Amino acid sequence: MISIQTEDFDSGAEYEALRASGAGTGAIATFTGLVRDSGDMQGVSGLFLEHYPGMTEQVIAGLVEEASRRWDVRKARVIHRVGKLLLQEQIVFVGVCSAHRGDAFAACEFIMDALKASAPFWKKELSDTGEHWVEQKASDVARGKVWGK
Amino acid sequence: MISIQTEDFDSGAEYEALRASGAGTGAIATFTGLVRDSGDMQGVSGLFLEHYPGMTEQVIAGLVEEASRRWDVRKARVIHRVGKLLLQEQIVFVGVCSAHRGDAFAACEFIMDALKASAPFWKKELSDTGEHWVEQKASDVARGKVWGK
Amino acid sequence: MTEPTLTVRFFARLREELGTEQLTLPAQANQTAGDLLGVLASRGGPWAQLQGGQPVMIAINQAMAKPATPVQAGDEVAFFPPVTGG
Amino acid sequence: MTEPTLTVRFFARLREELGTEQLTLPAQANQTAGDLLGVLASRGGPWAQLQGGQPVMIAINQAMAKPATPVQAGDEVAFFPPVTGG
Numbered sequence: 515m516i517s518i519q520t521e522d523f524d525s526g527a528e529y530e531a532l533r534a535s536g537a538g539t540g541a542i543a544t545f546t547g548l549v550r551d552s553g554d555m556q557g558v559s560g561l562f563l564e565h566y567p568g569m570t571e572q573v574i575a576g577l578v579e580e581a582s583r584r585w586d587v588r589k590a591r592v593i594h595r596v597g598k599l600l601l602q603e604q605i606v607f608v609g610v611c612s613a614h615r616g617d618a619f620a621a622c623e624f625i626m627d628a629l630k631a632s633a634p635f636w637k638k639e640l641s642d643t644g645e646h647w648v649e650q651k652a653s654d655v656a657r658g659k660v661w662g663k
Numbered sequence: 664m665i666s667i668q669t670e671d672f673d674s675g676a677e678y679e680a681l682r683a684s685g686a687g688t689g690a691i692a693t694f695t696g697l698v699r700d701s702g703d704m705q706g707v708s709g710l711f712l713e714h715y716p717g718m719t720e721q722v723i724a725g726l727v728e729e730a731s732r733r734w735d736v737r738k739a740r741v742i743h744r745v746g747k748l749l750l751q752e753q754i755v756f757v758g759v760c761s762a763h764r765g766d767a768f769a770a771c772e773f774i775m776d777a778l779k780a781s782a783p784f785w786k787k788e789l790s791d792t793g794e795h796w797v798e799q800k801a802s803d804v805a806r807g808k809v810w811g812k
Numbered sequence: 813m814t815e816p817t818l819t820v821r822f823f824a825r826l827r828e829e830l831g832t833e834q835l836t837l838p839a840q841a842n843q844t845a846g847d848l849l850g851v852l853a854s855r856g857g858p859w860a861q862l863q864g865g866q867p868v869m870i871a872i873n874q875a876m877a878k879p880a881t882p883v884q885a886g887d888e889v890a891f892f893p894p895v896t897g898g
Numbered sequence: 899m900t901e902p903t904l905t906v907r908f909f910a911r912l913r914e915e916l917g918t919e920q921l922t923l924p925a926q927a928n929q930t931a932g933d934l935l936g937v938l939a940s941r942g943g944p945w946a947q948l949q950g951g952q953p954v955m956i957a958i959n960q961a962m963a964k965p966a967t968p969v970q971a972g973d974e975v976a977f978f979p980p981v982t983g984g
Contacts (some may be wrong), residue, residue, distance in 0.1 A: 796911040
């Protein structure tokens with residue numbers, strides 16, 4: 515299930531929902547991204563996140579499908595927030611259930627890396643002295659490519 | 664922080680404690696292992712977990728230290744249960760906070776893989792027809808070695 | 813008869829710098845996404861950056877595309893900076 | 899004068915099959931963990947598996963060790979099957 519939303523989310527409740535995926539689940543890997551205080555600018559107070567409604571959901575659904583072809587994925591959950599987010603707020607959640615530990619880790623990291631490299635979200639950093647659009651990092655493009663096809 | 668305990672744990676609360684690790688945290692990776700219904704035996708109803716008190720904590724503390732030398736680890740939490748655990752119960756939790764996503768994933772997966780390969784825990788599978796000690800899997804030994812030194 | 817058109821959308825920094833969220837353009841025969849960028853760049857001012865400026869990503873009907881991808885009447889064509897989510 | 903001793907502990911399948919959780923043995927000069935396994939294996943019955951049976955892991959004072967690692971008076975030596983936690 516994929517949600518793009520302005521509201522915050524409850525990672526603990528999301529984990530419990532993943533855990534309720536049946537007795538064949540032996541492994542749950544989760545990732546949460548938070549707004550942190552050392553972006554491209556000094557004194558960042560928060561972010562503004564814009565996305566391309568419709569395309570975002572399609573791109574992420576495609577990534578979850580690809581992960582499910584490559585690894586044992588019993589259930590996957592992706593939440594990405596948009597709009598204004600303050601320092602330390604949650605931005606993104608990716609959770610994957612699998613029978614096996616290696617598959618849960620790989621699918622979770624793949625979805626997160628590929629989302630970062632290809633889902634149509636854009637971040638603007640907000641600070642006391644102004645705001646600016648974050649530039650894409652070469653390292654994120656590289657991490658997206660590492661997974662190959 | 665490392666806990667070896669018979670009681671269950673609240674993954675959501677553990678996540679929130681990791682999240683409270685300060686404004687430099689941008690990434691939290693967690694892993695939870697559950698008792699699943701397809702072990703070495705048919706009709707498994709649960710597990711009994713034995714460990715070597717004292718040594719277990721030392722081994723895991725060493726793994727967390729090693730992870731902290733190799734990656735940016737702002738905070739790490741490991742919980743491992745012992746005693747009798749029924750199907751679908753939580754066995755183990757590993758959570759890592761970092762500034763960066765790649766470090767959080769790598770440190771979390773390393774601690775989990777290395778724990779599985781080297782921490783002194785032993786699992787006995789319990790079923791209607793008897794019980795037996797689980798044999799170590801070659802794949803777990805291999806995953807532990809992949810990380811090298 | 814209504815003239816065949818296509819919709820062009822802009823996001824993030826491009827949306828702000830062009831002061832434009834959405835445009836309707838006449839659809840031409842044998843046109844590619846790259847041709848559209850050329851037409852828009854020729855407006856001058858901030859539009860000039862669409863050719864030879866910072867990288868511009870292209871989506872056609874909400875799927876990633878390339879400058880050489882053909883566009884046709886009814887398409888939704890989007891131009892935006894490299895993505896920075898997550 | 900009290901005879902110098904060391905403590906030997908067994909875990910999991912070994913603990914069950916040997917029916918023994920802990921032993922106190924006299925400490926000998928120049929003894930290794932492997933020597934201790936030999937002494938115990940010579941008891942016969944289930945003890946024989948400690949040499950040439952399934953793999954036996956060794957810890958000395960709660961740190962992983964090898965058959966060639968020396969043991970001395972006061973040490974806590976543990977023998978157990980390969981670990982299976984997590």
